[in-house]
Structure formats: structure tokens, C-alpha cells
Amino acid sequence: MPVKRARPGPGSGRPLRGAPARGPAAGAATSALATRLHSAAIHLLRLLRREDDATGISAPLLSALSVLVFGGPRTLGELAAAEQVRPATMSRAVDALAAAGLAERVPDPEDRRAVRIRATAAGRRMLEAGRRRRVATLTARLDALAAADRRALASAVAILEGMLDEARG
Amino acid sequence: MPVKRARPGPGSGRPLRGAPARGPAAGAATSALATRLHSAAIHLLRLLRREDDATGISAPLLSALSVLVFGGPRTLGELAAAEQVRPATMSRAVDALAAAGLAERVPDPEDRRAVRIRATAAGRRMLEAGRRRRVATLTARLDALAAADRRALASAVAILEGMLDEARG
DNA sequence: GCTGATATTTAGCTAGGCTAACCAACTATT
DNA sequence: AATAGTTGGTTAGCCTAGCTAAATATCAGC
Numbered sequence A, B: 001m002p003v004k005r006a007r008p009g010p011g012s013g014r015p016l017r018g019a020p021a022r023g024p025a026a027g028a029a030t031s032a033l034a035t036r037l038h039s040a041a042i043h044l045l046r047l048l049r050r051e052d053d054a055t056g057i058s059a060p061l062l063s064a065l066s067v068l069v070f071g072g073p074r075t076l077g078e079l080a081a082a083e084q085v086r087p088a089t090m091s092r093a094v095d096a097l098a099a100a101g102l103a104e105r106v107p108d109p110e111d112r113r114a115v116r117i118r119a120t121a122a123g124r125r126m127l128e129a130g131r132r133r134r135v136a137t138l139t140a141r142l143d144a145l146a147a148a149d150r151r152a153l154a155s156a157v158a159i160l161e162g163m164l165d166e167a168r169g
Numbered sequence C: 001g002c003t004g005a006t007a008t009t010t011a012g013c014t015a016g017g018c019t020a021a022c023c024a025a026c027t028a029t030t
Numbered sequence D: 001a002a003t004a005g006t007t008g009g010t011t012a013g014c015c016t017a018g019c020t021a022a023a024t025a026t027c028a029g030c
Helices: A026-053 A059-071 A076-082 A087-099 A121-143 A147-166 B026-053 B059-071 B076-082 B087-099 B121-143 B147-166
Strands: A103-107 A115-119 B103-107 B115-119
Touching: A026 A059, A026 A121, A026 B026, A026 B121, A026 B147, A059 A076, A059 A087, A059 A103, A059 A115, A059 A121, A076 A087, A076 A115, A087 A103, A115 A121, A121 B026, A121 B147, A147 B026, A147 B121, A147 B147, B026 B059, B026 B121, B059 B076, B059 B087, B059 B103, B059 B115, B059 B121, B076 B087, B076 B115, B087 B103, B115 B121
Parallel strands: none
Antiparallel strands: A103 A115, B103 B115
């Protein structure tokens, strides 16, 4: 179920709207940075996704399972909302997770209309193994860098996180 | 064509394999960086993907179109290979692009079995508009940062690019 | 001018989205 | 307490976009 790519192609464009006057080339440089950052993010995730393929379970299921494992059990509707998917879609996804023994439906004691979805021990194990593989891949590459480069990346990630948090998105 | 997400969940884990001895905490710190980098990349792309949705054309089609626009016309088989998809799948994708007037099939003069796929002027325009939107979104956010932060990001992107290139990924 | 390889298309399958229609159960209002 | 409306979940039916296998057309070599 690949969800995929977009290829931005190499830098372009005139300085765009939204570039405050910071000298004539400032906007252009920022937009070139934007393009490269976008492209780097795409390639990074493409690399890491391969590790997820090794789990034998599809990305949507893996993603839902990780919500359950890291965020705890919740109702089907909540899970659907977390995954930005319709309840109908999630209902089927949970069927698949349940069939694989990775999650289970348990009746909600407080509301008998609702079902709570819970990761099984097997689900937790499989997700943890996957996360380990994924992070290990990236960790290995990061470890091959010079310590100064790693520090530079760490600062950059902090900056990015701030920027993305602001955007609520 | 949603393709999606993986949620790594917050940091974890013991120092993993692949961490050369650099002091006791080095591996753990690197793997925390790996987790945060992964997460930042996911959130960044999720943000930018919204702009692509505004084009009204699906991501796989957009991606194939961008290959044609930035890389030039090519045969269906080549395009399929570029997109890591089977020729049969690409044949249908090209049907859709052609129906939307964004690309066209032209007979290959050198090999009458083959078809060359070419972006139309409308295809180029639409892709350029999309790229502009996407980059503009990111550019606007980057422009809101301090100049020093932008410089830090630029160095980090260069480091990442090197790391990813090495991986041939 | 056969024979085998190669490029594309067509047919039919699957997974994972969606909406619409439905049932069961909860909530509120008489 | 009955009834009406709302909410949670499932089922049915459709779509897109992957896949493989098989059909078709052309090419290349002998």
C-alpha cells in the first residue's frame, strides 16, 4: 500500500510571496532550502519504510497498532479519528489486526454500543521489533557521521520541531 | 492514494546494536535523535501533502507527472521503473493523466511497440503551480525563523543529503 | 520467414479508502 | 415510561491503485 512520493525536482522559481525583505536573494535561498528539505524528508522516509515492509504487515495497520500500543486502548471511533480515517474503514482494519492476533475487541463496560480496541501482547512485541529495526537503521547511519554533524542535526531537528509545532500540524 | 504514516512514539529503548563505543550514553542519544528525526520528517511531509491535495490530482499521478515534467518524456516502461511500479499499473495511471489532459501518449518513432509519455503544457502548468504552493508553504514557515536557525537547517540538510546519498536510497 | 524476446495492454484479484444505509444503545424530553 | 433523536459500529457497494497472468504487436537474430 504505498502511499507515496512527490518529486519536487531541483530548485526553481523566483523569490516568492512571503519572503520579507532581507536582501534580494533571501527569498530564493529560503525556497531552495524548502525544496531540499522536502526532498530530504521524502528520501529519509522512503529509506525507513523498507524496514516496516519487513514486518509483513501493511503501513495503515502498523500505524493503527502503534496508536494502540503507545497511546493505549481506545474505542473504534477514537482510533479512527486518530488515524484520520472513517469508522467504517477502521472497523475493517481492526478485523485484520484481530485476525492476525495483534489486537482485540473488548466490550466497553460503560457504553454498550462501543467497542474498545486493545493491542495484544503479540501486537506490542511485533511493533516494538519493528520500531527497533527502523530506528536501528537510522541510528546506524547517524553513528557513521562525525560527532559534530550529529550535533548539527540535533539542533536542526529541535528547530524543525518548533516550527512544526507552531503549525499545529 | 493516501499513503501514510507510521507513528514511532516517543523515544525508548536501550542503546542499540550499531552504536560504536563512544561513551556509555552515545548510542542512546543517537537513537533518540533517530526517533525525533523520523518523527519530524513524518510531520513535515504530512503538512506539505495537504498542499498537494489541493491540486485535485492523486499523489501517484502527481508523482508520475513530475517525472515527466522534470525528467522529460519517456516510454511507459521507463516511467513505470522510475515510479517503482509495474508497467500494467502505469498504463492505467497514464490513462488517467491523459483523460485529465495532463499527459499524452505519442508513438515511439524508433520502436513501434513502445509508447512515449509526455507531459502536456497543462500538465507542466499544474505541476508548477503545485510545487509553488508546496514550497511556498514551507518557505513561509522557514522565513518566520531567525536567520541563524535557517542557516542551521541548511547545514543539517546538507549533512542529511550526504548521509542519504551514501545509502543509495 | 520462423522463433524468441520485449513493450504495452487487458482481465481479474486484493487492500484500503469512501459514502450510505442500517441496527443497537444511549440521552433527553415530554 | 414512551418516544424521538443522537451516537457508535457494522455492512454493502463503489473507487483507486497496487499486483500477476495472459493477450497482442513488434522487433531481432538466425
